[in-house]
Amino acid sequence: MSPNELDESAVPPSGDSRTTPTRRTFIATTTAVGGAVVAGGLIAGSPLLDTDEAVAADAAPASRVSLTVNGTRRTVTVDNRTSLLDLLREHFGLTGSKRGCNAGACGACTVLVDGHRVNSCLTLAVRLEGAEVTTIEGLSDGDRLHPLQQAFIDEDAFQCGYCTPGQIMSGVGCIKEGHTGSPEEIREWMSGNICRCGCYVKIVRAVEQTAGRK
């Protein structure tokens, strides 16, 4: 097996979307239909994770999937409920992609799948057979930062930094799509990424400068 062929079929379950409900869902479900459903989910979720993927289509909630992440081919068996975001963060230790809303409303989890920017929180990992995923960790060329990463530093385009990986991945997509004709166009096409620190002016500038250099 080459170093770029990682077989991780025995990855243990982790991350809340697999074995535990969200805080809101937990409270909600408990109130609405009693604890039984939640408890069932908690108990049923874990032991079934270790079952063979061959029966996944019938009963077991786990499947085997092979995908390429930042140039490395990986094969893993995941609970069907696992999002790409959780796969990256919890299974692969790639914690650059951030969980903000976990509902496709903030953009902090943005990554590229087959070259297109998407919300990894709304992407089910089991659907990514053969896909090429690029995260913030895969953007630089060794120690040389991607021009947009460098531009974020040069422009001081963040404060807390939590949204930054998503902003940068989205910016890479935005530049690639060619929606950088004006600050207004960049703002519109970057609107899927929320920055609570309000660094939008500098984020737009970083994207604009990087696009201009191309």
Add this chain to the structure above:
Amino acid sequence: MHPFAFTKVSDTREALDAGRRGGRYIAGGTTLVDLMRETVERPETLVDITGLPLREVTVTERGGLRIGALVRMAEAAAHPKVRTLFPVVSEALELSASAQLRNMATLGGNIMQRTRCTYFRDVTADCNKREPESGCAALHGFNRTHAILGTSDHCVATHPSDVAVAFAALEARVSLLGPEGERHLPFADFLLRPGSSPQHEQALRKGELITAVEIPAHPRPLRSGYLKVRDRQSYEFALTSAAVALHIRGGVIREAKVAAGGVGTVPWKLPTVERHLVGERPSESLWAAAAERAADGARPLEHNRFKVELLKRTVERQLRTIGGTK
């Protein structure tokens, strides 16, 4: 999220088999996965249909447009034929969601998307759409964003799609494939008003698959566009919106297609506005007089009374934008 089985199909026959057995189709998944996480949706089996050959945009013989159900929103919006033949469609798409979501979501999924009513999405709240006969928390709750048209005592939730408003205006047809073969439904018959059974949202039979949306040919030249009014500039659902397409020849409006979004339980076609326009010459007073009828039959709730006036102004402004004043 509740556990589910997952299967991927490679042709429509396989898909229909899985659908007949109760499998739930998933394409972009941007609505479904979100609602599954909130346990609003609890499918036992997901059937991944993105491998099906439904990704073509084709110009029909007469000059209409057929958009495959699995064409992504971003692809449809950028497609040269969509942009030149029906700008209202590409504008509605590009004013929807975010660039990321538009890269994921498909046209078939878009018209299947479920309401953004917060009570529908909150499993602790009463909602007839989610839990039939449980009541409607929105009727006397916080209902600022809810519908004023097509509502019932059982449900006042809006349909959230923008492009569906354009499809309704242009009188598109939805192509469906089921165990008994193919059929085509006018868009107005595809999405259902809530009535006393708001849980039924589309006129789909069990296991039926959307294969395409077909926009019929309209007389040319046709000018069209979409206006969306919302609480923030971008990445937000409509408070009101207007899809307008006008065929003007010899200084006279020969055909007018108008529908509104953000205000109805389904995309709201405005035939009285259309009738007021046809045969007339564009003028400021015509736009105002036609738009005055846009909210006919509205039943505003406690917090969304403003939508009545906002809807008229939205329609008037978009008529002026598309029709000009000459």
